[in-house]
Every structure is written in structure tokens, then in C-alpha cells.
Amino acid sequence: MELFRDAKIDWLGRKWYFLSFSLIFSVAGILSMLFWHKIPLGVDFKGGTQIQVQFASTPSENHIREALSSAGVKDSIVYPIYNAGESANTEIISLPKASDTAQDAGRTVVENALSSGYHDSAFTIQKVDIVGPTAGTQLQHQAELATLYSLLGMLIYLWFRFELIYGVAAVVAVFHDTLITLGAFSLTNQEITLTVVAAILTLIGYSMNDTIVVFDRIRENLALSRRESLTDVVNRSINQTLSRTVISSGLTFLTVLSLLVFGGSVLRGFSFALTVGIVIGTYSSIAVAAPMLVAYQDWRKRGGKVANLPAKRARA
Amino acid sequence: MSQNLKVKTAVILACLVVCFYGFLGIPHGVSPAALKQAVADHIRLGLDLKGGTHLVLKVHVEEALGSTTDRDVERLQEDLDKASITGVSVHKADPVAHPNQITVSGIPLNKASDVRSILTGTDYVNYDVTTNSDGSETLTMKPSAIRDLETTTLAHSIETIRERVDVLGVAETNVEQYGLGDNEILVEMPGVSDPAKVEDAIHNTSKLAVYEVVSGPYSDDQAAMTALNGVVPPDDWLVHGNTSPNAPDEVYLLKRASIVEGTDFRDAQPSNDQEGRPNLVFTLTTEAGDRFYKFTSTHSKNTATPASMAIVLGNKIKEVATIEDSIRDRGEIHGSFTKEEVDNLSLMLRTGTLPASMDTIETRTVGATLGEASIHQGIVAAIVGMMAVMVFMLFYYRGAGINADLALMLNLVILLGFLGYTPGATLTLPGIAGVILTIGMGVDSNVLIFERIREELRAGKTAAAAVQQGFGHAWVTIVDTHVTTIVSAAILYLFGSGPVRGFAVTLTFGLLANLFTAVFVSRTIFDAILERKNRGAELSI
Numbered sequence: 001m002e003l004f005r006d007a008k009i010d011w012l013g014r015k016w017y018f019l020s021f022s023l024i025f026s027v028a029g030i031l032s033m034l035f036w037h038k039i040p041l042g043v044d045f046k047g048g049t050q051i052q053v054q055f056a057s058t059p060s061e062n063h064i065r066e067a068l069s070s071a072g073v074k075d076s077i078v079y080p081i082y083n084a085g086e087s088a089n090t091e092i093i094s095l096p097k098a099s100d101t102a103q104d105a106g107r108t109v110v111e112n113a114l115s116s117g118y119h120d121s122a123f124t125i126q127k128v129d130i131v132g133p134t135a136g137t138q139l140q141h142q143a144e145l146a147t148l149y150s151l152l153g154m155l156i157y158l159w160f161r162f163e164l165i166y167g168v169a170a171v172v173a174v175f176h177d178t179l180i181t182l183g184a185f186s187l188t189n190q191e192i193t194l195t196v197v198a199a200i201l202t203l204i205g206y207s208m209n210d211t212i213v214v215f216d217r218i219r220e221n222l223a224l225s226r227r228e229s230l231t232d233v234v235n236r237s238i239n240q241t242l243s244r245t246v247i248s249s250g251l252t253f254l255t256v257l258s259l260l261v262f263g264g265s266v267l268r269g270f271s272f273a274l275t276v277g278i279v280i281g282t283y284s285s286i287a288v289a290a291p292m293l294v295a296y297q298d299w300r301k302r303g304g305k306v307a308n309l310p311a312k313r314a315r316a
Numbered sequence: 317m318s319q320n321l322k323v324k325t326a327v328i329l330a331c332l333v334v335c336f337y338g339f340l341g342i343p344h345g346v347s348p349a350a351l352k353q354a355v356a357d358h359i360r361l362g363l364d365l366k367g368g369t370h371l372v373l374k375v376h377v378e379e380a381l382g383s384t385t386d387r388d389v390e391r392l393q394e395d396l397d398k399a400s401i402t403g404v405s406v407h408k409a410d411p412v413a414h415p416n417q418i419t420v421s422g423i424p425l426n427k428a429s430d431v432r433s434i435l436t437g438t439d440y441v442n443y444d445v446t447t448n449s450d451g452s453e454t455l456t457m458k459p460s461a462i463r464d465l466e467t468t469t470l471a472h473s474i475e476t477i478r479e480r481v482d483v484l485g486v487a488e489t490n491v492e493q494y495g496l497g498d499n500e501i502l503v504e505m506p507g508v509s510d511p512a513k514v515e516d517a518i519h520n521t522s523k524l525a526v527y528e529v530v531s532g533p534y535s536d537d538q539a540a541m542t543a544l545n546g547v548v549p550p551d552d553w554l555v556h557g558n559t560s561p562n563a564p565d566e567v568y569l570l571k572r573a574s575i576v577e578g579t580d581f582r583d584a585q586p587s588n589d590q591e592g593r594p595n596l597v598f599t600l601t602t603e604a605g606d607r608f609y610k611f612t613s614t615h616s617k618n619t620a621t622p623a624s625m626a627i628v629l630g631n632k633i634k635e636v637a638t639i640e641d642s643i644r645d646r647g648e649i650h651g652s653f654t655k656e657e658v659d660n661l662s663l664m665l666r667t668g669t670l671p672a673s674m675d676t677i678e679t680r681t682v683g684a685t686l687g688e689a690s691i692h693q694g695i696v697a698a699i700v701g702m703m704a705v706m707v708f709m710l711f712y713y714r715g716a717g718i719n720a721d722l723a724l725m726l727n728l729v730i731l732l733g734f735l736g737y738t739p740g741a742t743l744t745l746p747g748i749a750g751v752i753l754t755i756g757m758g759v760d761s762n763v764l765i766f767e768r769i770r771e772e773l774r775a776g777k778t779a780a781a782a783v784q785q786g787f788g789h790a791w792v793t794i795v796d797t798h799v800t801t802i803v804s805a806a807i808l809y810l811f812g813s814g815p816v817r818g819f820a821v822t823l824t825f826g827l828l829a830n831l832f833t834a835v836f837v838s839r840t841i842f843d844a845i846l847e848r849k850n851r852g853a854e855l856s857i
Contacts, residue, residue, distance in 0.1 A: 002770070052686070054685075054686075083689075083693070100374070100675040100676070100677050101675055103511075103515075103675075103676040103677075103678075103679050104511050104512050104515060104676075104679060107511070107512075107679075108512065124683065124685070125509075125681075125683065126682070126683045126685065126686040127680075127681065127682050127683060127686050128511070128679065128680065128681040129679075129680050129681075130511075130678065130679040130680070131677075131678050132675070132676070132677040132678060133677075134374060134497070134675075134677040135372055135496075135497075135677040135678040138496050138497045138677075139496070142496055142811045143811070145811065146807050146808065146810075146811035146812075149807050149811075150803070150804050150807045153803045153804075153807060154800060154803065154804075157799060157800060157803060161796060194812070194815075194816055195746050195815065195816060195819075197816075198746060198808055198812060198816045198819055198820075201804050201807060201808050202753065202801070202804055202805070202808070202819075202823065204804050205800045205801035205802075205803065205804030205805070206757065206801060206804075208797075208800040208801075208804075209757075209760070209797035209800060209801060212793065212796045212797055212800065213764065213793055213797065216792065216793045216796065220789075240771070241767075243767050244760075244763050244764055244767040247712070247763050247767075248759070248760040248763045248764070251704075251705050251708060251709075251756055251759050251760075251763070252753070252756030252757055252759075252760070253756075254701060254704045254705060254708070254756070255701035255702070255704070255705060255752050255753065255755050255756035256701075256752075256753070256756065257701075258697045258698075258700040258701035258704065258752070259697045259701065259749055259752050259753075261697070261700075262693055262696045262697035262700055263693055263694060263697040263749065263752075264689065264690055264693035264694070264697075266364070266686075266690055266745055267693075267694075267745060267746070267749055270746060270749060271749070274753070
């Protein structure tokens with residue numbers, strides 16, 4: 001069986017569609033990050049106390065809230081989490097602030113409030129995350145640095161392996177993926193946690209994979225046929241690698257989807273980031289990175305400069 | 317089979333055996349339970365999977381700076397007295413903003429050079445000495461000395477916490493420096509789901525020290541300030557506390573420099589005094605004993621300068637005692653202690669005292685049941701994902717699909733072997749996700765190669781040539797794609813902690829193993845198939 005045998009799709013001819021598609025999603029994400037849900041930071045970054053409680057039977061959130069407020073716990077947020085094939089007995093109780101000096105206080109207060117004020121069923125505390133202001137700021141700073149270094153690392157590697165323009169095009173594409181993935185978190189109001197950042201960094205690497213496969217082929221084809229226009233070479237390269245791109249990404253997508261469905265609530269954000277990111281990353285290799293190479297060449301042409309993209313030396 | 321192929325097959329089989337041994341050892345049977353136990357014995361699980369507590373502590377190393385300069389103030393005063401230079405005042409001009417600075421003022425003109433030679437002598441090499449316009453001298457601790465002090469304080473803190481946490485009897489506890497911020501310590505305690513218990517052992521047992529009482533008691537801060545004419549002398553500080561369990565809070569003015577403190581105690585045992593109240597019997601180190609003797613013999617109640625001592629625990633006065641007689645290295649402390657405090661205190665003094673206080677800035681606890689559920693969910697997701705990939709490969713690439721599926725399974729075995737062999741590698745929940753992702757990404761190498769082989773076949777090449785070309789062309793691309801992902805994973809490893817690190821580790825191991833399985837192993841399988849076929853036969857791909 002074969003998909004896309006001898007595909008002859010004019011990808012670059014559709015670049016305006018791609019551009020508007022990317023713009024719509026990026027802008028929607030940015031608008032949401034600025035004006036709607038902002039960037040919904042999880043407890044890892046904004047600090048606070050997050051307690052995951054499992055009840056023996058499906059709990060009443062109102063009763064939980066009553067128990068908390070009668071114990072004087074203010075500003076608590078209570079919401080359920082779901083796992084595939086389980087009844088919704090698990091709730092997250094989150095308190096906005098944790099101090100650096102009396103960290104465990106929030107947990108103790110919530111535990112006592114539930115034992116004395118919640119009588120519907122027994123409960124067990126499954127997971128507690130308490131992040132003080134110092135650690136929160138620190139983690140946020142580290143996540144930003146890691147993302148930045150990751151992008152820089154990619155740029156340098158591609159510069160070294162190809163040429164600067166390939167690196168720039170790939171990094172722009174990956175930045176586009178990161179932006180849209182973050183946007184998706186903002187639009188769906190899901191919390192960005194440490195593991196989500198890990199997923200995003202993985203995406204940076206993964207999305208780069210797809211781009212490299214296409215770039216490798218472009219370079220190879222450029223060396224073979226110097227008379228063909230760059231647009232044709234790029235189109236042909238994308239089409240030649242289309243089967244691989246679709247199958248590989250499709251399979252990775254399947255595994256990640258399995259993680260999203262079966263992997264449980266702890267990994268939900270992580271799997272969501274990967275699921276969205278793999279689709280966007282695959283799309284951007286074709287629709288953002290490759291057209292940028294052509295756009296760069298056109299721009300150089302208009303400047304009256306020599307417009308040859310660097311090609312690979314022909315293999316012996 | 318050709319010689320070359322035999323060698324390759326042997327390499328692969330050896331690798332398989334070694335890796336199986338890495339994560340299984342020699343299991344005590346082949347029942348699912350025995351195998352499960354074997355895996356559990358060889359693969360270390362992260363706290364998020366086996367349950368436990370993870371704490372990040374920030375050490376206030378600046379306190380060690382303050383207490384070191386306090387001691388040096390005393391030492392310098394003694395040295396000046398010894399040299400018969402009188403009327404000189406040694407103090408810290410601003411102990412809060414500049415704990416690293418000592419000021420020597422009121423130096424008589426004719427003694428200036430003597431003072432200078434003491435200050436620049438070998439005893440105070442840790443300080444830079446500057447002469448001010450009014451003739452006073454300022455000692456500023458050198459940045460390198462401060463760094464050394466901070467390093468030793470942190471190392472000492474880690475050592476102390478380790479000893480204390482060991483007392484709790486939790487296996488596989490991990491205490492180490494935490495790289496994310498300055499002066500931070502990571503404490504990981506598997507199986508402990510009550511952070512309060514850990515914190516009690518480490519955190520709430522704060523600094524114990526004995527100070528000379530200057531004046532007091534006062535009923536509150538206000539009263540104290542009035543008595544002091546509104547100014548706390550620079551060498552002194554105000555401390556709250558009560559001297560018996562139910563007594564009201566009082567305020568004393570104490571000397572800033574301690575007589576003895578935590579690190580000076582060699583041993584301490586909980587006991588009871590004559591009235592049955594909990595007390596503490598202690599032994600001091602020889603050096604501290606000398607210091608204590610000097611103080612108590614000059615300040616006991618029968619001397620010309622009687623004074624009291626305040627015993628301060630975590631910045632709260634626990635006892636104020638008049639000195640009955642001179643004490644050298646053995647004594648007892650009683651006061652407003654509860655039985656628990658005495659037990660904690662003696663444990664703490666025996667295991668060494670923290671050189672500085674610390675805050676817990678991050679606490680994470682995972683219950684064992686959630687950990688088990690996470691493992692279960694992770695394994696289900698991995699099996700479903702892997703099945704989906706394998707079925708697709710079989711369906712899409714037929715004969716070559718078997719090849720890819722074999723390579724994929726071997727990839728998994730090697731990855732688990734790596735995890736079993738590498739000390740310090742732990743499998744975390746994101747790590748399981750890394751395994752799943754490896755399956756998806758690993759198969760990419762096979763797809764790249766197979767697609768290329770198909771292309772070459774379409775271009776009219778023979779099966780053998782197409783395989784050769786396919787691997788050749790795809791190899792460069794495969795290396796490139798692996799490098800980018802491994803760069804990402806490396807950055808994650810450097811910047812991440814705990815679970816995220818586990819992810820970076822499995823992803824990296826998985827991809828490295830993939831280079832071997834997708835390229836070397838797949839190629840060997842192809843070669844073996846081609847060898848059996850007649851020249852020109854079709855390849856199932």
C-alpha cells in the first residue's frame with residue numbers, strides 16, 4: 001500500500017492560504033494570551049498550593065467549598081479531574097499563595113477542613129504540590145531560558161549543517177509552532193506546568209526533525225538540478241518526502257493520542273501539548289519553513305543579488 | 317550465511333541478552349509476578365511513580381556570615397585587649413545591611429600602627445582593611461572568603477540534613493545540592509507522604525545558641541526600647557521568649573555574639589531535672605568548653621561581673637539562667653521545654669546543628685496509590701500506542717513491517733536495559749511518556765529508510781541496490797533528526813529536575829538505541845532476507 005505516490009501538489013502556490021491559516025491561529029492565540037485567558041500558568045510557575053484529593057464517592061463540590069470556607073480557607077478553587085474509565089471522584093483544590101516560611105500550612109488547613117467539615121464520604125490526599133514564590137520565579141526563569149537555549153541550539157546546529165538561512169527558516173517555523181501551542185493552552189484555558197514546558201521543548205526538537213527532512217531533500221535536489229526554479233525544487237522535495245512526513249507524524253501522533261487518552265490526568269497537559277504540537281509542527285515544515293526559503297530567494301532577487309540557495313555538494 | 321552477517325547477528329543477540337539482563341537480572345521464574353518483581357528490582361522509579369516527598373530548601377547562608385563576623389568581633393576585641401590597646405571599640409556598624417563589615421573605632425593616635433598590624437596580620441586575612449578619614453578602620457570580608465563560607469555552609473547543611481533524615485529510617489533517601497537556584501538543597505524521600513514529618517526532622521529544628529544577657533526582662537518591645545532610650549546598641553539584639561511553659565512572653569536584650577552554639581555541642585541527651593521537667597544534658601567540644609569555662613568563671617554569681625545566660629532556640633528564648641559556678645564542657649539545660657522539644661533538640665545536637673536556618677520553597681508529595689495508578693496508565697498508553705504503530709507498519713510495509721516491528725521491540729529492550737544499567741537514571745511518569753514518544757519517533761527512522769528504498773525501487777534499482785541506497789541516503793537525515801531531538805533533551809536535562817529529567821533521560825536513551833536498531837539491526841535483517849533470495853527477486857516493502 002502506498003499513500004501519495006508521485007504527488008504533484010503545488011504547495012508554494014498555496015502559500016497565501018497557509019499564511020492566513022497560520023496568522024489566524026497565531027493571532028487568536030496571542031489575543032487570548034493578552035486579553036482573554038492570559039497565559040494560564042500552573043502552580044509550578046505562579047506558586048501556590050495544589051492538592052489532589054480522591055473521594056470514596058463522587059463528591060459534591062459545593063460541600064467541599066462549604067467545608068473549606070467554614071474553616072476560613074478563602075480564595076480556594078475546586079475543580080474535578082477525569083481519567084478514562086474511572087468515575088469522577090478526584091478533585092483538585094488549589095490555594096493561590098504559598099509562603100516560603102510556612103509551606104505546609106495550606107495542606108494542613110485543607111486536610112483539617114475536609115476532615116471536620118466534609119461528611120459525604122471518606123477521602124485520601126493523593127498529591128500535593130506546594131511552590132513558594134522563590135521557587136516559582138526560579139522555575140519560570142529556567143523554563144524561559146531552556147526554551148530560548150533550545151531555539152538557539154537548533155539555529156546553530158542548522159547553521160552548521162546547512163546554511164544560516166535554513167536555520168533561520170527552521171527556527172521561525174518552530175517559533176510559530178511554540179506560539180500556536182501556547183495559544184492553544186490559552187484558548188482552552190489549560191494550565192502550563194513544568195511538564196508542558198518539557199513537551200514544548202520536545203516539540204522544538206520534533207518539529208525540527210520534519211523541517212530537516214524536507215531541507216535535506218531540497219539541498220539534495222538543488223545539487224542535482226541546478227536549472228530548475230527554486231519553487232519547483234521545493235515543491236518537488238516536499239512531495240517526495242510527503243509520504244514519510246505524513247506516515248511518521250501520523251504514527252507519532254497515534255502514540256501521543258494514546259498517551260492523551262490513556263495516560264491519566266497527571267500527564268494531560270503534557271500529552272495535549274504534544275498532540276497539538278505534532279500536528280502544527282508537521283504543517284509548519286511544509287507551510288512555513290519551506291516557503292520562507294523561497295521568499296528569501298525572491299527578496300534577494302529583488303535586491304539584484306545572486307540568488308542561489310546553497311546546495312549540497314554532489315555525493316560521490 | 318556469510319561471515320559478515322554472522323558477526324552482525326551475534327552482536328545483536330549479545331546486545332539483546334545484555335539488555336535483558338540489565339532490566340530483568342535473572343528472574344526467579346517466568347510467572348508474571350516474578351517478572352514484575354525482577355523489573356522492579358532493576359529499574360529505579362521516580363518519586364512520582366513510587367510515591368514520596370520532594371522538598372527544596374533554601375539555606376540562608378548569609379546568617380553564617382553574620383555569626384562568623386560576630387565571632388570575629390569578639391576575637392578582635394580580645395586580641396586588642398591582649399595587646400593592651402584600650403579604649404578601642406570593635407563593632408558592626410550596620411549588622412543588617414552589611415553583615416560582612418566590622419568597624420574598629422576610637423583608636424588612640426599613638427596606637428594606630430599597632431592596631432593596623434594586628435588587623436593586617438595573619439589572623440584576619442579574610443578581611444580587606446581600609447582606614448577611614450576619622451581614623452577608624454573598617455574590615456570588609458573578602459568576596460572569596462564569603463564564597464568559601466557559603467560553600468562550606470551549604471555543604472555542612474547538606475551533611476547535617478542527611479544525618480537527620482537518616483534518623484527517620486527511610487530507605488533510598490536522597491539529599492543533594494539543587495542546581496536551579498543558589499544555595500538550595502533537594503531532599504527526596506520515597507514512600508513518605510507526609511511532608512510535615514520530614515520538615516519536622518529537618519526544618520523546624522532551628523539554631524540553638526547560648527547568649528549573654530545584657531539587660532531585661534522587659535514586658536514588650538516598647539518597654540525595652542524605652543529603657544534603652546530608643547536605640548538598640550549595635551552589638552546587642554532584642555529577643556522574645558518565655559522561661560517556663562506557661563509564663564507570659566518577655567523581651568531580653570542579649571549580646572549578638574553567642575557564647576556557644578549548635579556546632580559546639582558534642583553530645584546531648586534528653587533527661588529530667590529534679591522536678592521531673594524535661595531537660596537536656598550536654599557535652600561541649602574541647603574548644604567550646606574552654607570558651608564556656610572562660611565565660612562562666614568570669615560571670616558566675618560570686619564574681620565581680622555576674623551575668624545571666626539566655627538559651628535561645630530558633631530565635632526564641634527558652635531559658636535564662638544565672639551562672640551558679642564555672643562550667644567547662646558538661647552541663648544541663650532546663651527551662652520552658654516540652655518533652656518533644658527536648659527529644660528533638662538532643663537529636664539535633666547529636667547529629668550536628670544547621671549552620672544557618674532554611675526555608676522550604678517547594679514541596680511535592682505523591683501518594684503511593686496515585687503512583688501505582690500512574691504506572692498502570694502509562695503502561696496501558698504505551699501498549700496501545702505501540703500496538704497501533706506496529707499494526708500500521710505491518711499493514712503498510714508488509715514484509716518490511718515485520719523488520720521495523722522487530723527493530724522497535726529491540727529498541728524498547730535496549731532502552732530498558734540502559735535504564736537498568738545507568739546509575740542515577742530513574743523512570744518517572746514523564747519518562748514513561750518519553751518511552752512512548754520514542755516508539756513514535758523511533759519508527760520515523762524506519763519510515764525514512766523504507767520510503768527511500770521504495771523510491772529507489774521505483775527508479776528501477778534492484779532490491780539489493782535499493783536497500784543499499786535507501787540506507788545510505790536516509791542515514792544523514794536520520795543523524796540530523798536525532799541530533800536535534802537529543803539537543804532538546806539535553807537542554808531539558810540541564811534545566812529540568814526530577815520528573816522532567818527522567819523524561820529527558822529516557823528520550824535520549826531511546827533515540828540513541830534507535831540509531832542502532834533502525835539502522836544497524838534493520839539493515840542486518842534486510843541483508844539476511846536478500847541473501848536467501850535469488851538475485852532480482854522482489855522485496856516485500
